[in-house]
Amino acid sequence: MRDHPALVGTTVVFAVVVLKVLAVAEFQPGVASAILGYSDTVVVVLGVLTFTVPLMAAFAFVRYMARPLPKDQPARAWELAPAPFYGAAFFYTATVPMLVGLVVGWLSGFAIGRWRRSRDRAGRGSTASITALSIMLFFLAVLVVFGDAMWLSAERIDTADGEHVVGYVLDQGEGWITILIDETRLIVQIRSDDVEARRPCAADSQPRSRTISQIIGGSMGPPGCAGLPPPSGSQDESG
Numbered sequence: 001m002r003d004h005p006a007l008v009g010t011t012v013v014f015a016v017v018v019l020k021v022l023a024v025a026e027f028q029p030g031v032a033s034a035i036l037g038y039s040d041t042v043v044v045v046l047g048v049l050t051f052t053v054p055l056m057a058a059f060a061f062v063r064y065m066a067r068p069l070p071k072d073q074p075a076r077a078w079e080l081a082p083a084p085f086y087g088a089a090f091f092y093t094a095t096v097p098m099l100v101g102l103v104v105g106w107l108s109g110f111a112i113g114r115w116r117r118s119r120d121r122a123g124r125g126s127t128a129s130i131t132a133l134s135i136m137l138f139f140l141a142v143l144v145v146f147g148d149a150m151w152l153s154a155e156r157i158d159t160a161d162g163e164h165v166v167g168y169v170l171d172q173g174e175g176w177i178t179i180l181i182d183e184t185r186l187i188v189q190i191r192s193d194d195v196e197a198r199r200p201c202a203a204d205s206q207p208r209s210r211t212i213s214q215i216i217g218g219s220m221g222p223p224g225c226a227g228l229p230p231p232s233g234s235q236d237e238s239g
Contacts, residue, residue: 013045020048023148026185034187038170038178047151054094055139057087058102092213095149097142099212105138154182154203156225158196165190166203166225182225197231 021044025031036044094102112134152168157179159165165188167179176189182203200222 013049016052017045017048020051020147024150024180024185026148028185031180031185031187035170035180038187044151050093050151051147051149054090054098057089057093058139092211094212095147096212096215097147098139101138101142105134108134108138150180150182150203153200153222154225156197156199156201156228157190158198158231159190159194160196161194162230164230166201169198199228199231201225201228 021032021035022029025035150168152170154166154168157165157167157169157177165179165181166183167181167188169177170180170187171178172192175192177192177195178187178189180187202222202224
């Protein structure tokens with residue numbers, strides 16, 4: 001693995017992207033294939049990798065804080081400077097399930113480290129590595145199992161007949177808009193001429209996808225999709 005870092009990195013990215021797309025499609029292979037077929041590959045890869053920001057921030061923080069220091073040399077104040085940046089990156093991008101994964105991963109890694117240290121003194125120095133690896137594995141599991149949040153912003157799309165859908169626009173062109181419906185995770189197409197309004201909003205069916213900063217801030221982020229009124233000038237949806 002150390003001899004081929006590029007190959008290992010590419011394989012890991014490919015696996016994360018595939019698993020994330022499957023999770024977004026609620027593990028429906030047909031829907032996952034359609035998402036990849038309609039979406040731009042670069043957008044998918046970059047969008048999926050954004051979900052790993054809190055994972056990388058937590059992993060970097062643990063590795064940085066647990067790095068070996070020369071004996072009898074206390075940590076200098078300036079050496080702790082990167083810590084707030086790691087914390088801020090985690091705070092503004094991590095969701096509640098990720099936070100749970102962090103806690104469980106840390107406790108698991110700590111327990112494994114203590115167990116190894118009790119069995120073999122040589123395992124004492126690997127406690128930090130095991131802890132960090134445990135956090136990464138738990139984060140990846142959380143991203144796959146619970147991370148059905150889409151990398152695109154949700155939109156409420158109102159049509160001329162007074163109906164609306166909430167979903168994610170995968171593609172638009174040749175007179176059609178391709179949408180992944182948020183609640184059902186089905187893919188539909190709507191004629192561009194029939195669209196009266198498109199407005200970004202927060203998907204109400206996925207509260208677990210909100211970041212910690214959004215939950216604490218309350219008003220942070222776009223309004224809920226269900227709370228948006230019909231666009232001005234449209235007929236009443238209730239008939």
